[in-house]
Amino acid sequence: MATNRTFTMIKPDAVENGHIGGILNMIAEAGFKIVSLKLTQLTTADAQAFYAVHAARPFYGELVEFMSRGPIVAAILEKENAIEEFRTLIGATNPADAAEGTIRKKYATSIGENAVHGSDSDENAAIEGAFHFAGREQF
Numbered sequence: 001m002a003t004n005r006t007f008t009m010i011k012p013d014a015v016e017n018g019h020i021g022g023i024l025n026m027i028a029e030a031g032f033k034i035v036s037l038k039l040t041q042l043t044t045a046d047a048q049a050f051y052a053v054h055a056a057r058p059f060y061g062e063l064v065e066f067m068s069r070g071p072i073v074a075a076i077l078e079k080e081n082a083i084e085e086f087r088t089l090i091g092a093t094n095p096a097d098a099a100e101g102t103i104r105k106k107y108a109t110s111i112g113e114n115a116v117h118g119s120d121s122d123e124n125a126a127i128e129g130a131f132h133f134a135g136r137e138q139f
């Protein structure tokens, strides 16, 4: 059964470009409740672990370097059917394919530097959320 939580990161490109406020506003306008939130930075080892599933991909090194190069915003979000609803809100991985009105259409610059992360399953949302937030930081 679907849970009502997902995990997101506002990635280094969007933080560097001053889009934290714009993206959080789109998230709030879409009806998500923020239950955890922090500005943090992934170490190289954190990014390698977080994206271990992509370790065999040709872009893995580039992805790890990108995700650890500056601060990110990590957040846990709550809404009914959160995983699917949030993936709709962020749009396709490649901003060239992202629908109008999505976060990536508005803020992403390339398939690699695509502004936001959204969990792909309830199981991964729980793992990714726990990676960043202790139980007492989840409201």
Ligand code: CMP
Residues within 6 Å of the ligand: 054, 059, 062, 063, 093, 111, 112, 113, 114, 116, 117, 118
């Ligand atoms: P996301 O879907 O959040 O998690 C995996 C990330 O890998 C993806 O966002 C992109 O940032 C990155 N990625 C996926 N495909 C490519 C690609 N072809 N080239 C570079 N980076 C990619």
